[in-house]
Amino acid sequence: MKKVIGKTLSAALALAMTVSIAACGSGNQSESSSSTSAASSSAATTSSVASGDPVKLTLWHIQTTEPMTSNIKADIDRFTKDNPKYSVDVEAMQNDAYKTKLKIALSSNTAPDIFFSWTGGPMNEYVDADKIVDLTPFMEKDNYKDRFMDAGINQATYKDKIWGVPVENTSVAMFFYNKDLFAKYNLQVPKTIKELEAVCDTLKKNGIIPFSLANKTQWTGSMYYMYLANRIGGADAFKNAAARTGSFEDESFKQAGTILQEWVKKDYFNKGFNGLDEDSGQSRTLLYTEKAAMTLMGSWFLSTAAGENKDFMSKVGSFPFPAVEGGKGEPDAVVGTVGDNFYHIAKTCKDPEGAFKAIQYMIDDTAIQKRIEAGRVPPVKGVKVSDPLLQNVLDAVQKAPSVQLWYDQYLSPELSDLHKSTTQALFGLSKTPEQVDKEMEAKAKELAEKN
Numbered sequence: 001m002k003k004v005i006g007k008t009l010s011a012a013l014a015l016a017m018t019v020s021i022a023a024c025g026s027g028n029q030s031e032s033s034s035s036t037s038a039a040s041s042s043a044a045t046t047s048s049v050a051s052g053d054p055v056k057l058t059l060w061h062i063q064t065t066e067p068m069t070s071n072i073k074a075d076i077d078r079f080t081k082d083n084p085k086y087s088v089d090v091e092a093m094q095n096d097a098y099k100t101k102l103k104i105a106l107s108s109n110t111a112p113d114i115f116f117s118w119t120g121g122p123m124n125e126y127v128d129a130d131k132i133v134d135l136t137p138f139m140e141k142d143n144y145k146d147r148f149m150d151a152g153i154n155q156a157t158y159k160d161k162i163w164g165v166p167v168e169n170t171s172v173a174m175f176f177y178n179k180d181l182f183a184k185y186n187l188q189v190p191k192t193i194k195e196l197e198a199v200c201d202t203l204k205k206n207g208i209i210p211f212s213l214a215n216k217t218q219w220t221g222s223m224y225y226m227y228l229a230n231r232i233g234g235a236d237a238f239k240n241a242a243a244r245t246g247s248f249e250d251e252s253f254k255q256a257g258t259i260l261q262e263w264v265k266k267d268y269f270n271k272g273f274n275g276l277d278e279d280s281g282q283s284r285t286l287l288y289t290e291k292a293a294m295t296l297m298g299s300w301f302l303s304t305a306a307g308e309n310k311d312f313m314s315k316v317g318s319f320p321f322p323a324v325e326g327g328k329g330e331p332d333a334v335v336g337t338v339g340d341n342f343y344h345i346a347k348t349c350k351d352p353e354g355a356f357k358a359i360q361y362m363i364d365d366t367a368i369q370k371r372i373e374a375g376r377v378p379p380v381k382g383v384k385v386s387d388p389l390l391q392n393v394l395d396a397v398q399k400a401p402s403v404q405l406w407y408d409q410y411l412s413p414e415l416s417d418l419h420k421s422t423t424q425a426l427f428g429l430s431k432t433p434e435q436v437d438k439e440m441e442a443k444a445k446e447l448a449e450k451n
Helices: 002-015 041-045 068-082 095-107 120-128 136-147 150-155 179-184 193-205 219-233 235-243 251-265 282-288 301-308 310-315 352-361 365-373 388-399 413-427 433-449
Strands: 055-061 086-092 114-117 169-178 209-211 292-298 316-319 334-339 342-345
Touching: 055 095, 055 352, 068 086, 068 352, 068 365, 086 352, 114 120, 114 352, 120 342, 120 413, 136 352, 150 334, 169 179, 169 219, 169 301, 169 388, 179 310, 179 316, 193 209, 193 251, 219 235, 219 251, 219 292, 219 334, 219 413, 235 251, 235 433, 251 413, 251 433, 282 292, 282 301, 292 301, 301 310, 301 388, 310 316, 316 388, 334 388, 342 352, 413 433
Parallel strands: 055 086, 055 114, 209 292
Antiparallel strands: 114 342, 169 292, 169 316, 169 334
16 A cells, blocks of 8 residues: 555656645554655754744644634744744635645645645645655654654654644544434434434434535545445455555445435435535534534534534534444444644745744643633543543544544545545436446556556
């Protein structure tokens, strides 16, 4: 797998600097082969700014929902107050706008000094294109890296070096549901797909949409597909397909697509989902208004919903994606990321040491407490939470036998884009599971043969 991914990325960069970033936001896609392009990265940790001279840094993030926007501002304000020679321009932007803007900025060497990604394939491309600073010396100083969950560090590691700081959240996808609606219709939390379908059927009979979904940006629908494939074929089915020791035409992917389309045909999802926008809250609104009962979403849902509709939170429950009867996958395996928003320093930054210090303020003890209060589980060891919903997230991660990084993060950008578009086509019933699997396999072969 290491060899295939590395070659794929190199080929993409040889064609053009088309750095792209995927959609959402565990697992570990670390590479352990030696690096030649990154070998000199540690030299970039030296500041080119004269000691004492004022330094202006720029920082981009996508935490546009309160209190996270204010929390990040407060983190950076503490940094500049304690380190008065620095000023920081902080810009928050919507998820999809961010992807486009960062892609252009990286391609034109105008990237902000500090920015985030979700690691995986895109981060690896930044490394191979010499766009970001090797943070290994900073992370190893005073064993700072030991502050973080191992899975988070592994996710930020590529070619034996650490390139990002896990900051924002431990995010795994779970079902979030309306407890009042479940109680009203005497529904129990499902543990199997058959039980989940029975819940959906009851909700439908009572005029409630089972699943809210806004799939315009495609990564949202991918969550259903990833979990179904994982539960049916186990974690190895996807990893082997990506590593080219297996195939995207594996039966587990076909079955996952088939179940998805059965759910669409049964109207388990709201109408028009492929045209609705997740960032603007069109899916969540269905939940807030009790038109829909459940959504499969990353655990950032908790802080987002708390910021948008605090009263709704008293109704929210969560449960893991149910087991597929007869499936090879382990029912406790999760899909997500340990760290979410990993912060990088651009190679064009003139003061990487100062930039790294600024990042540290975003995940120091004060910042951690603020994130917990905001409904997040910071990716640090020994984190304790009192909110039962957050504890459910933490429990899910701690007992998970595997944490599958989102496919759109794990795969190379080109294959990731195809995964997202074909999954959206599955939801739209415009392609069969067999067609989708054949396209994915052909593209994976094509990319592998280029290398």
